[in-house]
Amino acid sequence: MKHQNGNLGLYSYEVLPGFKDVPNSQKESLFFRKLKLCSIVFDFTDPAKHVKEKEIKRQTLLELVDYVTSANGKFSEAVVQEVVKMVSVNMFRTPSPQPRENKVVDEPTMDLAWPHLQIVYEVFLRFVASSETDVKLTKKYIDQAFVLKLLDLIDSEDPREREYLKTILHRIYGKFMVHRPFIRKSINNVFYQFVFETEKHNGIAELLEILGSIINGFALPLKEEHKMFLVRALIPLHKPRCLAMYHQPLSYCITQFVEKDCKLADVVIRGLLKYWPVTNSSKEVMFLNELEEVLEATQSQEFQRCMVPLFHQIARCLSSSHFQVAERALFLWNNDPIENLIRQNRKVILPILFPALERNARNHWNQAVRSLTLNVRKIFEDLDPELFNDCLLKFQETEKKEDETKARWEARWRRLEEMGAQKTAGNYNTTACFPWKPF
Numbered sequence: 001m002k003h004q005n006g007n008l009g010l011y012s013y014e015v016l017p018g019f020k021d022v023p024n025s026q027k028e029s030l031f032f033r034k035l036k037l038c039s040i041v042f043d044f045t046d047p048a049k050h051v052k053e054k055e056i057k058r059q060t061l062l063e064l065v066d067y068v069t070s071a072n073g074k075f076s077e078a079v080v081q082e083v084v085k086m087v088s089v090n091m092f093r094t095p096s097p098q099p100r101e102n103k104v105v106d107e108p109t110m111d112l113a114w115p116h117l118q119i120v121y122e123v124f125l126r127f128v129a130s131s132e133t134d135v136k137l138t139k140k141y142i143d144q145a146f147v148l149k150l151l152d153l154i155d156s157e158d159p160r161e162r163e164y165l166k167t168i169l170h171r172i173y174g175k176f177m178v179h180r181p182f183i184r185k186s187i188n189n190v191f192y193q194f195v196f197e198t199e200k201h202n203g204i205a206e207l208l209e210i211l212g213s214i215i216n217g218f219a220l221p222l223k224e225e226h227k228m229f230l231v232r233a234l235i236p237l238h239k240p241r242c243l244a245m246y247h248q249p250l251s252y253c254i255t256q257f258v259e260k261d262c263k264l265a266d267v268v269i270r271g272l273l274k275y276w277p278v279t280n281s282s283k284e285v286m287f288l289n290e291l292e293e294v295l296e297a298t299q300s301q302e303f304q305r306c307m308v309p310l311f312h313q314i315a316r317c318l319s320s321s322h323f324q325v326a327e328r329a330l331f332l333w334n335n336d337p338i339e340n341l342i343r344q345n346r347k348v349i350l351p352i353l354f355p356a357l358e359r360n361a362r363n364h365w366n367q368a369v370r371s372l373t374l375n376v377r378k379i380f381e382d383l384d385p386e387l388f389n390d391c392l393l394k395f396q397e398t399e400k401k402e403d404e405t406k407a408r409w410e411a412r413w414r415r416l417e418e419m420g421a422q423k424t425a426g427n428y429n430t431t432a433c434f435p436w437k438p439f
Contacts, residue, residue, distance in 0.1 A: 015056055019067055031067055031079065034060050035086045038120070041093065044112035054116070061119035068126045074134050075127075083127055084141040090120040092149050108202075109157035121164040128171045135175060142172065144182050151186050154203035166206040170213060184229065187211065191233045199240045208237075208249035215256040222261050230257050230264065235271035243283055251290040258297040265298040266305045273309055281322040288317065288328040295338045303341050311352045318356040318373070323366035330372040333379065343383060350380050354391040355398075 016037060022030055038061055042054050068083075075083070093113075111117060127133060128142075147169075154165045173183050187207050194201045211234075218226055234257075237243075237250050258265050272291060277283040295303070317329035332338050342349055357380075360373040381388045 032082055034064055035082045039086045039089045041090060057116060064123045065126060068123055068130060071132045074132050077137055080138050080141055087120055087124040108159055111158045125168050128168060139176055139178060147179055148186060154206055155201055157202055162203050162206045166210055170210050188229060188233045195236045195239055205246035205249055208246055208253055212249055212252045215253055238275040247286050251293060255293045258294055262299045262302060265302040268294055269306045269310055273313055276313060281325050284325050285328050292332060292335055307345055307348060311349050315353050315356040318360055323369050326369045330376055333376050346384055347387060350387055350391055354395055358395055
C-alpha cells in the first residue's frame with residue numbers, strides 16, 4: 001500500500017471507530033483521520049494483496065459518504081482542504097496497467113481500482129452538491145487547475161468513471177459561477193484538439209451532455225461568444241469519422257441553439273452541408289436525422305436563405321444507390337412543418353428535385369424508394385399541376401438533348417473506330433507489298 005507521497009508502509013492502517021461511537025465534539029477530528037486513512041492508495045493489479053486493508057478503506061469511504069450527506073453546519077476550510085486532498089490523491093492517478101491477454105479490441109478498459117474509486121467519486125459528488133459546502137471558501141481548492149485535471153480525466157476508457165465526472169463537472173459549473181467561462185473555454189479546447197489534431201477522445205459524448213444542459217440555460221439574446229462556440233467548436237464536430245459515438249448529444253446541442261435563436265438555422269444548415277459525408281452512408285443518415293430536427297425549428301425566412309444548396313444536397317441523397325439514404329431523405333415529407341416549408345417554396349425547390357424524383361420513379365433498384373418517390377411526386381403534382389408539368393417538360397427536353405448529345409458522341413466514336421480500322425488495314429497492306437529486308 002502507498003501513502004499519497006508514494007512511500008510504502010509509512011501509515012499505520014487500522015479500523016477507526018464509527019461516527020456514531022464518538023461524541024459530536026470529536027466527529028470532525030475523526031473525519032480528518034478517516035480522510036487521511038483513505039488517502040492511502042492500493043495496488044489492485046494483485047487481488048490477493050492487502051485484502052484486509054482494502055476492505056477497511058472501502059468501509060471507511062462509505063462512512064465518509066454518509067458523513068458528508070448528513071452534515072449539519074458549514075464545512076470548515078481545513079475540512080475542505082483535506083477532502084480535496086483525499087479525492088485528488090485517489091482520482092488523479094497513473095492508470096492501472098491492464099492485462100493484455102484475451103482483451104477484445106473495442107472493449108473499454110475498466111479500472112481495477114473501481115471498488116474504491118467509485119466511492120471516492122461518490123464522496124466528492126456529495127461534497128460538491130452539499131448545501132454545507134461554502135462556495136467562496138471552496139473555490140480556493142477547487143480551482144482552475146483542479147477543474148482542468150477533471151477535464152483530463154474525462155478521457156478515461158472506463159464509462160463508469162466518465163459518468164461520474166460528467167455529473168461532478170456539471171455540478172461544479174452550476175455551483176461555482178466564477179469557473180463557468182473557464183470550463184466552457186477548456187471544453188472548447190478539447191474539441192479543437194479532437195477535431196483538428198487527434199480524432200481520439202473517449203469523453204466527447206459526456207462533454208456534449210454537459211453542454212446540452214449549459215446551452216439550455218443560456219440567457220437571451222445569445223452572447224456573441226456563444227454563437228462563435230457553435231460555429232467554431234460544435235459544427236466542426238461533424239467532421240470526424242467516429243461521429244456515431246457522440247452524434248445524439250451533439251444534435252441536441254445544435255438544435256438547442258436553433259430553438260433559442262432561429263436566425264442560427266441558416267448557419268447550422270450551411271455548416272452541415274460543409275461537412276456532409278460523400279462516401280459514408282451511415283453517417284449520411286445521421287446528418288439527415290439531424291437536419292430534420294433543425295428544419296423543424298427553422299422559420300421561413302432562414303429556410304429561404306439556404307434552401308437552394310440544401311435541396312441540391314437532398315436531391316443527391318434521393319439519387320443515392322444506398323436505399324437507406326434515399327429512403328431517409330424521402331421521409332422528410334412525412335414531417336408536417338418541413339412539408340409546409342417545401343410547399344411554400346415549391347417554385348424554387350421542385351425544379352431542383354424533379355430530375356432526381358423522375359429518375360428514382362423509373363429506375364431505382366429498391367421498391368420502397370420507388371414507392372416513396374411516387375408519393376412525393378404526386379404531392380407536387382396535386383399541389384401545383386402547372387409547375388409540375390413545366391418541370392416535366394423541361395426534364396424531357398433536357399433528357400432529349402442528353403440523348404442527342406450521347407448519340408453524337410457515339411457516332412464520333414464509331415467514325416474514329418472505323419478510321420482506326422482502315423488505317424490499321426492500310427498499314428498491313430503496305431507491309432505486305434514492301435516487306436522489310438536486312439541490309
